[in-house]
Amino acid sequence: MQYATRAVRVAQVSSAAFFFFGEQIFGKLGRRPPELLGKMHDNKLLTVGAIYGMDVVAQTFKSINAFEITYNGKVLHSKLKSGQFPDPNEVATKLREIIEADGGDQMTGAPAA
Numbered sequence: 001m002q003y004a005t006r007a008v009r010v011a012q013v014s015s016a017a018f019f020f021f022g023e024q025i026f027g028k029l030g031r032r033p034p035e036l037l038g039k040m041h042d043n044k045l046l047t048v049g050a051i052y053g054m055d056v057v058a059q060t061f062k063s064i065n066a067f068e069i070t071y072n073g074k075v076l077h078s079k080l081k082s083g084q085f086p087d088p089n090e091v092a093t094k095l096r097e098i099i100e101a102d103g104g105d106q107m108t109g110a111p112a113a
Contacts, residue, residue, distance in 0.1 A: 005061040012054040019047055074098050 018025075019040050026033040040047045066080035069091060076094045077086035 005058050008054050008058040015051055
């Protein structure tokens with residue numbers, strides 16, 4: 001999903017650059033601008049909507065691959081925030097700390113001393 005997100009971002013930036021600088025780019029190349037550029041300028045609202053739509057797609061790709069690990073409402077790991085997969089030892093350590101702070105060893109079923 002990471003590469004899909006990047007590809008959508010590149011398309012988004014390229015579309016905006018094409019809209020704003022297309023005539024100059026094609027003029028420097030000695031070519032006539034494509035008909036699509038004229039349609040983009042004729043219907044600016046649709047162009048802005050398409051660029052915004054690409055942003056929505058990129059955000060969706062980003063959030064599809066995100067998750068959180070929680071225990072009793074406390075976040076042990078958030079891939080959405082960190083962008084990385086959890087380290088099992090780190091998650092286990094945080095879980096032990098939360099259980100000890102709650103006053104018991106719920107993993108073994110024995111009350112805390």
